[in-house]
Amino acid sequence: MQEVAMPANNPEMALICLLIPLLPFIGFLINGLGNRKLPVGLAGFIGSATVFTSFLLSLYLFFSFNGQPYLTDIFNWVSVGNLQIPISFQIDQLSLIMLLLVTGVGFVIHVYSVGYMHHDENFGKFFAFLNLFIFSMLLLVMGSNYVLMFFGWEGVGLCSYLLIGFWNKNQNYNNAAKKAFIMNRIGDLGFLLGIFLIFNTFESVSYAEVFSKATQMPNLLNAPVIVTITLLLFVGAMGKSAQLPLYTWLPDAMAGPTPVSALIHAATMVTAGIYMVLRSNVLYSLAPDTLHVIAIIGLITAVFAATIGLAQNDIKKVLAYSTVSQLGYMFLALGVTAYTSSMFHVLTHAFFKALLFLGAGSVIHAMSGEQDIRMMGGLRKKLPITFLTFLIGTLAISGIPPFAGFFSKDELLAHVWEHSKIMWAFGVFASFMTAFYMFRLLYLTFFGSFRGTEEQRHHLHESPASMTLPLIILAILSTIGGFMGIPAVFGAHHYLADFLSPVFNNARIANPSMFEAAELSHSTEYILMAISVGVAVLAIIVAYVTYVKKRTVPADEDTRLSPLHNLIYHKYYIDEIYNALIVRPIMWLSTNVYRFVEQSIIDPVVNGFGKTVLGGGRSLRLLQTGDIGFYIFAMVLSIALIILLNFRFW
Amino acid sequence: MDQIPEVIRTIPLNYYLFFSTALFVIGVTGVLTRRNAIVIFMCIELMLNAVNLLLTAFSAYRSDANAQVFVFFIMAVAAAEVCVGLAIIVMIYRNIRSTDINILNNLKW
Numbered sequence: 023m024q025e026v027a028m029p030a031n032n033p034e035m036a037l038i039c040l041l042i043p044l045l046p047f048i049g050f051l052i053n054g055l056g057n058r059k060l061p062v063g064l065a066g067f068i069g070s071a072t073v074f075t076s077f078l079l080s081l082y083l084f085f086s087f088n089g090q091p092y093l094t095d096i097f098n099w100v101s102v103g104n105l106q107i108p109i110s111f112q113i114d115q116l117s118l119i120m121l122l123l124v125t126g127v128g129f130v131i132h133v134y135s136v137g138y139m140h141h142d143e144n145f146g147k148f149f150a151f152l153n154l155f156i157f158s159m160l161l162l163v164m165g166s167n168y169v170l171m172f173f174g175w176e177g178v179g180l181c182s183y184l185l186i187g188f189w190n191k192n193q194n195y196n197n198a199a200k201k202a203f204i205m206n207r208i209g210d211l212g213f214l215l216g217i218f219l220i221f222n223t224f225e226s227v228s229y230a231e232v233f234s235k236a237t238q239m240p241n242l243l244n245a246p247v248i249v250t251i252t253l254l255l256f257v258g259a260m261g262k263s264a265q266l267p268l269y270t271w272l273p274d275a276m277a278g279p280t281p282v283s284a285l286i287h288a289a290t291m292v293t294a295g296i297y298m299v300l301r302s303n304v305l306y307s308l309a310p311d312t313l314h315v316i317a318i319i320g321l322i323t324a325v326f327a328a329t330i331g332l333a334q335n336d337i338k339k340v341l342a343y344s345t346v347s348q349l350g351y352m353f354l355a356l357g358v359t360a361y362t363s364s365m366f367h368v369l370t371h372a373f374f375k376a377l378l379f380l381g382a383g384s385v386i387h388a389m390s391g392e393q394d395i396r397m398m399g400g401l402r403k404k405l406p407i408t409f410l411t412f413l414i415g416t417l418a419i420s421g422i423p424p425f426a427g428f429f430s431k432d433e434l435l436a437h438v439w440e441h442s443k444i445m446w447a448f449g450v451f452a453s454f455m456t457a458f459y460m461f462r463l464l465y466l467t468f469f470g471s472f473r474g475t476e477e478q479r480h481h482l483h484e485s486p487a488s489m490t491l492p493l494i495i496l497a498i499l500s501t502i503g504g505f506m507g508i509p510a511v512f513g514a515h516h517y518l519a520d521f522l523s524p525v526f527n528n529a530r531i532a533n534p535s536m537f538e539a540a541e542l543s544h545s546t547e548y549i550l551m552a553i554s555v556g557v558a559v560l561a562i563i564v565a566y567v568t569y570v571k572k573r574t575v576p577a578d579e580d581t582r583l584s585p586l587h588n589l590i591y592h593k594y595y596i597d598e599i600y601n602a603l604i605v606r607p608i609m610w611l612s613t614n615v616y617r618f619v620e621q622s623i624i625d626p627v628v629n630g631f632g633k634t635v636l637g638g639g640r641s642l643r644l645l646q647t648g649d650i651g652f653y654i655f656a657m658v659l660s661i662a663l664i665i666l667l668n669f670r671f672w
Numbered sequence: 673m674d675q676i677p678e679v680i681r682t683i684p685l686n687y688y689l690f691f692s693t694a695l696f697v698i699g700v701t702g703v704l705t706r707r708n709a710i711v712i713f714m715c716i717e718l719m720l721n722a723v724n725l726l727l728t729a730f731s732a733y734r735s736d737a738n739a740q741v742f743v744f745f746i747m748a749v750a751a752a753e754v755c756v757g758l759a760i761i762v763m764i765y766r767n768i769r770s771t772d773i774n775i776l777n778n779l780k781w
Contacts, residue, residue: 648777654703654712 035083036094039111042079042121043160045072046153054150062145066136069149073132073156077125084118089524091115093166093230100169104225112166112229116365116525119518120163120297123369127289127376128156130492134380135281137488138387142279148188152285155181159290163297167228168217171298175213175262178291179206185286186278198277205271209261213298216254223247233304237532242308252305252312255298263295263349266323270597273342280383283338287345288376293368296352300525303361307529307536317357317445324350325448326594328455332462333591335576336393337382340463344419345375347452351434354449359536360437361526362519366507367434369518370426373503374418377496381412384485384493385467389478395466396576397478402468404482407490409468411497416464418500420457420558428555429504436509436550450557457561465569466576473575509547680732688729695722709761709771713754720750 049072053065060068091114100107111117132152139148158177165171180203187199217227224232242248259265264272272292276283286292299306299316306313327346334340348371355364386393388405402409418425421432431453439446472479484490507518530537568574589595695718702715724743731739765771 650773650776651704651707658700658704 035092035113036096038079038083039094039113039164040096042076042083042125043157043164045076045079046156046160048072049153050150050157053146053153056146058146060146062140065146065149066132069153070129070132070136072153073125073129076156076160077122077129080118080121080125083113084122087113087115087118091524105221105227107167107169107227109170110166110228111164113164114525115522116297116300117163119365119369119522120293121160123289123293123372124156124159124163127372127496128152128159128285130495131281131285131289131376131380134284134383134489134492135279137486138281138383139279140486144188148185148279151181151184151188152281155185155285155290159294162294166230168220168232169227171301172210172213172217175258175294175298176210178294179203179210179262182206182275182282182286182291185282186275188278188282192277195277198271198274202271202275205268206261209258209268212254212256212261213258216251216258219247219251219254223251229301233528236304236308237528243533244309244311248305249309249311252302252309253315255302255305256312256316259295259298259353260319261295262298263292263353264323264346265295265319265350265353266326267596269323269327269346270600272346273339273593276336276338276342280338280379280386283342284376284379284383287342287379288372292345292349293352293372296349296356296364296368299353299356300361300365303526304528304532306356307359307526307533310533310536313357313359315357316353317441320350320353320355320357321445321448321452322350323347324354324452325455326350328452328459329590330593331459332455333576333587334459335396337385337395337398337463337467338379338393340395340459341375341378341382344378344456344460347456348375348419351431351449351452354438354445355434358437358441358445360434361529362507362522363430363434363437365522366518367430369506370418370430370500370503373426373496373499374415377411377415377493377500378419380489380493380496381408381415384408384489385412387485387489388482389474390481392474392478395463397474398467398472399470399474399575400468400472401482405468405484407484407493411490411493412464412468414497414500416460418503419460420562421453421554422558422562423555424501424504426500426503429507429509432551432554433507433509435554436547439546439550450554453554454557454561457558458565461562461565462569465565469570470573685729685733688725692722692726692729695719695725707772707774709764709773709776710758712773713757713761717750717754720746 049068052068053060056065091112094111094113096109096111098106099109132149135148135152139145142148155178158174158181160174161177162171162174165174183199183203186202187196189195190199220232221227224235226232226235236242236248261268272287275286278286306316324347327343327350331340331343331347334343348367352364352367352371355361355367384405385398385401385408388401388408389398392398414425418427421428423429435446435449435453438449507516509516526537592598699715699717699719699722702718703712706712706715724746727739727743727746731737731743761771764776768775
């Protein structure tokens with residue numbers, strides 16, 4: 023059994039734990055309050071330095087961690103009846119890794135933003151929001167109870183809204199921000215209900231208590247209550263981590279500045295759902311039924327989003343659907359109880375997806391805002407660093423060894439193979455599509471001849487160092503990141519699995535059968551690897567032939583496409599379906615409620631009160647005659663009345 | 673009722689009651705009907721005295737000194753009130769050469 027997390031008796035530790043989220047918050051305050059007064063350089067420096075310091079502190083925590091999870095209580099936040107919600111941080115293997123990821127990749131993205139947002143008039147505001155985002159995410163990751171996690175959860179939701187709609191002069195961008203916010207609220211309702219049910223069942227919301235009670239309670243395996251809890255929590259994860267059917271906000275979220283897309287997609291918000299499921303691994307292990315649902319939804323999302331990615335022409339949209347698809351993979355891994363593999367993929371994905379987004383940002387920067395890959399081409403020569411790093415990111419996400427994505431995706435697929443062969447086949451199919459659309463993107467952007475305007479051609483330039491440096495750092499991470507989890511078949515050490523293993527101790531006790539490892543024979547494992555690499559290489563070749571040899575360029579907006587192509591190009595019309603099924607009826611309902619209830623019932627009633635008081639005042643005013651005799655008469659009469667009333671003659 | 677002095681007993685309590693009621697009613701009527709501010713003031717004094725008389729009478733009949741303390745308070749307050757009130761009335765008289773309350777209606781809406 024995992025040792026119940028002990029309070030850290032070391033005040034120094036408590037201070038460090040407090041400082042990690044507090045520093046970005048201070049950065050937010052400084053940048054937010056001094057938005058217009060701070061010089062641009064200082065705002066960028068404060069924004070990045072606070073996150074960097076948090077990263078250093080997280081590193082310190084990581085290296086001084088002795089394998090024993092601990093809690094640091096900051097103060098008691100809510101205390102009602104038997105509900106105790108302290109502001110308290112739990113430092114264990116899972117939160118440490120997430121801490122490093124959030125602050126590390128977050129810092130790199132901050133540095134990148136300094137270059138990318140340089141010309142923006144609201145530079146300080148942007149950094150304030152970024153810092154607030156990091157702060158919320160850190161709370162989410164470090165909190166020792168579900169309520170604190172929910173607090174951070176809502177915080178990143180708010181910040182995503184602020185950041186996606188950062189260029190709020192464009193109404194489309196505002197709509198995208200609202201969409202992200204509202205879609206997330208749908209999921210959050212599920213999460214919130216899940217927390218209520220947890221409290222109702224375990225009479226606590228703190229992880230340590232809930233999980234130890236969950237392991238001790240009898241007959242909990244697949245009990246309706248545990249299945250309901252886990253399903254409700256998963257609804258929250260579906261919203262935040264963009265799973266079917268709540269994924270449509272994420273591609274639209276591309277409206278925000280590119281560093282925001284990178285931050286949301288890579289290291290923070292969208293992985294929150296995975297983190298939450300991982301954190302609740304005890305509960306999920308007790309609910310195999312829920313895990314089936316998760317695996318199926320994850321797989322469908324992975325395949326579904328990958329097909330959409332095949333036909334998108336916006337450089338960021340392709341990456342967005344790729345994120346949805348990769349998140350599907352992660353949930354698929356969670357669903358087959360390959361918790362570590364899922365976390366592994368979260369990590370490597372954070373590296374290469376941040377890299378890809380930032381690379382796309384660099385391209386967009388060079389193309390002065392152009393995002394359509396049909397207008398690009400041949401950028402290889404002009405943007406050598408961007409091209410090389412983007413290539414590494416593409417190789418990594420396609421699963422080509424020895425880049426990071428290969429290890430995580432391969433491990434993930436091996437676990438899926440153990441679970442179900444059909445699921446594995448679909449997973450490999452999605453992996454084929456991933457490699458194809460990523461290389462399609464790469465070839466169309468960087469190979470061939472330039473297809474943009476003359477003006478853009480002259481403008482082309484490599485990005486400044488503040489942007490290329492993060493690209494290089496992330497490229498290195500994407501290259502070597504996979505070595506933290508080398509599969510056993512290569513005779514090497516799986517550091518990540520060893521490190522994370524204690525997190526799942528409770529789950530092992532709660533449901534031992536789930537963790538009985540079905541050892542794959544080495545030959546099977548080699549074959550699986552060969553297949554996934556072969557599939558990826560095949561996809562690359564197909565893409566090469568299509569887009570480089572034959573110089574195919576995706577059709578213009580007004581050409582007629584084949585029905586299937588058309589369907590995919592329009593993202594299966596999911597947005598339109600949602601619009602017709604949900605948005606329109608709600609709009610119709612609210613317009614009519616406004617017209618009939620608000621305007622003809624509530625408005626007259628409220629205005630009636632005001633008018634009555636006004637009229638009453640106007641008539642009562644006439645009593646003030648100034649006639650003393652009348653005043654005295656009124657007084658005597660009133661006194662007589664009071665006396666009479668006191669005697670109660672009736 | 674043994675301790676009540678003979679002198680007081682010669683007049684029954686009811687007489688005091690009737691008398692002070694009469695005084696009070698005269699006061700009220702005066703306040704309501706007269707127009708001269710000074711007379712109204714006097715009528716108020718009349719009402720206060722009616723109450724004082726009643727308090728004293730009951731106090732004497734019940735051999736309880738508490739009420740007489742109230743009487744002193746009422747007297748003190750009445751004296752203070754008259755001071756202020758008369759001063760105001762004098763000022764009003766100096767300004768408009770009259771103490772008729774029907775003229776004093778400048779403070780209306």
